[in-house]
Amino acid sequence: MSKNxxxxxxxxxxxxxxxxxxxxxxxxxxxxRKFIQIREPGGSKNSERIRNLILNNKSTFNKxxxxxxxxxxxxxxxxxxxxxxxxxxxxxxRFKDSTIAYxxxxxxxxxxxxxxxxxxxxxxxxxDFTFLNIVNIKNMxxxxxxxxxxxxxxxxxxxxxxxxxxxxxxxxxxxxxxxMKIDSNLDIEYNEKIILDKIKSLI
Ligand code: TMP
Numbered sequence: 001m002s003k004n005x006x007x008x009x010x011x012x013x014x015x016x017x018x019x020x021x022x023x024x025x026x027x028x029x030x031x032x033r034k035f036i037q038i039r040e041p042g043g044s045k046n047s048e049r050i051r052n053l054i055l056n057n058k059s060t061f062n063k064x065x066x067x068x069x070x071x072x073x074x075x076x077x078x079x080x081x082x083x084x085x086x087x088x089x090x091x092x093x094r095f096k097d098s099t100i101a102y103x104x105x106x107x108x109x110x111x112x113x114x115x116x117x118x119x120x121x122x123x124x125x126x127x128d129f130t131f132l133n134i135v136n137i138k139n140m141x142x143x144x145x146x147x148x149x150x151x152x153x154x155x156x157x158x159x160x161x162x163x164x165x166x167x168x169x170x171x172x173x174x175x176x177x178x179x180m181k182i183d184s185n186l187d188i189e190y191n192e193k194i195i196l197d198k199i200k201s202l203i
Pocket of ligand 1 (some may be wrong): 013022039040041070094096098099100103153154174179
């Protein structure tokens, strides 16, 4: 594996992925390692514009429109990622597994269609490692309730998030060597150490 891998953080709302990605980026800064960090949807300028459109509480798009908007946001990140592959570590807060988990396992859009569109966009962009953060629905709800601003995708029912998380776990089980499941119901500092130890072995 390249010493500048592509590392993705996945998981449902409140699963702690954004917290951990921040800790990893602090660690890389301290080590003076070159890296880029993006989130999806978002990351680059155009992709952030699309993010605002998708997640805006006033938006009422149907699920197919959402799928195409998430992919549009991804499309705007492809050049940025390609430019940095092998040269800098690439940290991504959500990537193609989120589309499979949310739009297929959560919303029922055809899996093959999503895979085809992802492959069309991403071609030679291969993820080296994924941290899948899981959380039980009660803790997820408690964490969401503490947020000041909830977006359009923070407001589904429990069953939806439960289906999405089951989808993520299926993806992790299919390719377990390239995934690490992080149980975010456990102590956050304990998880932080596990993640940083793995990061040290990856870079
Ligand atoms: P977050 O960045 O604050 O986690 O919110 C992004 C939301 O977008 C989250 O609810 C997951 C959702 N999402 C999809 O449904 N499909 C996707 O492909 C991506 C990248 C995100």
